[in-house]
Amino acid sequence: EAEVAQSPRYKITEKSQAVAFWCDPISGHATLYWYRQILGQGPELLVQFQDESVVDDSQLPKDRFSAERLKGVDSTLKIQPAELGDSAMYLCASSLEQDTGELFFGEGSRLTVL
């Protein structure tokens, strides 16, 4: 069964360090999303790509977060410098259609900032 792959599953870092997360969506899914889920809350969208183009990054803290999807396939989300409040689960999702909301999520990357 096709899955969204994410790595690393767990990351512990100290504040002010740089961290990066990688995502490989389901083959053929043109739309890719990065969500952040703080413990006890629902996921919140950080950035959405359609192929290699950013479609929505309105909630991405651009002073420290960056995301890219250079070839329109896999994607990287970077945080530099990490802050204590960035501790959360970072979820990647992909979808076949952009406007239906049928998202397929990866298992997530759990970040702990000390």
Added chain:
Amino acid sequence: QKEVEQDPGPLSVPEGAIVSLNCTYSNSAFQYFMWYRQYSRKGPELLMYTYSSGNKEDGRFTAQVDKSSKYISLFIRDSQPSDSATYLCAMSDPLESRQGGKLIFGQGTELSVKP
């Protein structure tokens, strides 16, 4: 006030019980309504998907949407211990989605089904 409100629970029920999970929302433009199930330390998985108002049934699960009341529900019949998870409601505005907009999630209800 959040766009989507969901009782966080936790909710604990005995095996075989009927479970009712609910969300309210404020944005009347929402047309797509979803329920995701999230097991501990896993990503959410799509459970039910409905468009506009009405009911949808899939096995032991029934999703209801009442747009006049801005209220959606998920019912689980004959609940099983394997149903123990966090249930997230989510919804989107199709116009905003076509422009690259987003799925808005509730905060999730943690459900525990005891054998």
